Amino acid sequence: MYSFELTILGASGGPEGGVTQCFMVRPSGTRGVESICVDGGAGAGQITRMIARYGPYANPDMVESFYANDVEPAAKFFDAYSNMEFGLPSHITTYLENKEGLCNTRMKAIEIYNGIKEYYVTHAHLDHISEMVLNSPLAYEDNPSLASKKIWGLDFTVEALKKHLFNDLVWPDLVSDNERFQLGTLKDLKSHRCSVFPQWDIIPLQVNHGHGAVLTMKRVYSTVYLFRDRETKNCLLVCGDIEADFSLGAEKSLFCRLLKYIAGHVDQGKLRGIVIECSSSMSTDESQLYGHLSPVHLVDALVRLQNMYAGKDSLKGLEVIISHVKRVSARLDPRLTILDEIREQALLKGLEGIIFSMAVHGFTFHL
């Protein structure tokens, strides 16, 4: 039995837009089109192409790459034990086929877009919000009861969206006086009951994400969301950008606090999946990580979590889905390089039985 459906609308760490981080999440087996999204770096464009099975979604067995080959076999990106399907969840596809009046791909895409009732944003960096903002006029194609959405985030995220995005200068202010888009502020560590899927509690956890680029060097923050099914207690952890800040010490490291929270609040075996970034490969200098993870840090974090549970084998069967790989200049697809490095590090560091796959846009994981 699965608990969570996770559809990857986008998972790139850039530089190209339209396919950056956006995960559509639903309780397994949900009928209809209702969903929530973590981040909004992808959206209507990818939904449209997924419905049409067009462009990157024309062939379920191949993934666009543009490195050693322009396309690579999809199987290279996934663990053989990952449970996944190509495209949108089958219940959504069935719903679209049976609903009358959706006479073309665009209308079907708007139906799915209307189904996104909430966004949970990790932080306001453009690769995590661009499509959410650009798609927003679509919410005016139907009546408010169908098309309204809520955008949730911690205070630093909501403030940035209000002040720097929906300010008429960068995008029309659709949030100040409007029933279709409402910003909602969550509190760090405070459990929030999801109104779309009331069987879920969603807990936001603030994490570090490096520093500003110049001068002030102010800290930049991001958010991790823990989804917990109230009945089964099964959990899914979805990260945005995150810094391996362990050098701050156990008291000050927000990553350390995150791991402790999970070990303390999620029973062993109940964590069905972790979606986590790994932006850069091991050949990247530490000074060039800019508040992101490399394979060493990612595996280090998982080892810490394993130790907080019962040690060896306590994370067996956990699915770890890697996102946000930066498409830098290289001979080989950095996603494949990083996936190899993570698996190798996991072996070296005594992490056993974890299922590592790459988040590839256009696929749905069942967790």
Added chain:
Amino acid sequence: MYSFELTILGASGGPEGGVTQCFMVRPSGTRGVESICVDGGAGAGQITRMIARYGPYANPDMVESFYANDVEPAAKFFDAYSNMEFGLPSHITTYLENKEGLCNTRMKAIEIYNGIKEYYVTHAHLDHISEMVLNSPLAYEDNPSLASKKIWGLDFTVEALKKHLFNDLVWPDLVSDNERFQLGTLKDLKSHRCSVFPQWDIIPLQVNHGHGAVLTMKRVYSTVYLFRDRETKNCLLVCGDIEADFSLGAEKSLFCRLLKYIAGHVDQGKLRGIVIECSSSMSTDESQLYGHLSPVHLVDALVRLQNMYAGKDSLKGLEVIISHVKRVSARLDPRLTILDEIREQALLKGLEGIIFSMAVHGFTFHL
């Protein structure tokens, strides 16, 4: 003899990102990869797919649509007299084929991205800048002498980019203390000599673009760029979003001022092309245009320009390339609806001999 090469990297008026307005412009016949872009709503992602002839660029005869059909014949979008080619300018393709060391599509795309030496931004709305911002880390893949870029705009554009985008909250501040991205402020109506293509003068003209969405209802501005070849005096006019503000009267209408400027500074017959938005079809209520044009307004503006010249036939042979059509919910592709409406209005209003085509991403116009 052509004067301008205009490659459409993106021309959508949304809601999907990654293919919104970005025009790569070069003097005809330019060898190598150097270019400038007007706006940055598309970029590295589209360049990559154009090189690979992948996704929407797999078939030169078909255009992605997602309305009546998922793809439509390309010929529907262009006038038979338009001079165009599929994909990147042939000199760029030849250059990539002959340059050593570019061993995959990604590396070729970065070479072209490095070739973009300047962006001329019309205004800071996200659909005109998102990819320019998201692509910016790519400029660190090579040394500064190869990868540096300048971003130009009128004061309101440059201020918004600095304050609301490159501020560490929405995107790392890559412009404050950095040799790779420099913001440069242009002055309204003041001719600027293009340093990449010194045969060009570029004149920015401020225009109106509606009002803020709520409360203050402050005016929003945009920019039109006039490119003039110093030798041949041939000109190309590239618009961003623009409002038909003629009701303000000839003294206050910035659109009127723009037309007068053209009629006064560009000799009849020297205007090789106008790229101009037409966001919404004629079925759209005036109150729903939000500072954009519909076919009636676009044709009205051209009639005014025709009258400022010698009247009938004075715009004969002018290419008008339509951009920024909003992909709203409809049975038929709004781009085809709008192109039909414009041609019909032109006939009705006595505009003769103008060549109307749609800006479709993935094609290069020769003007």
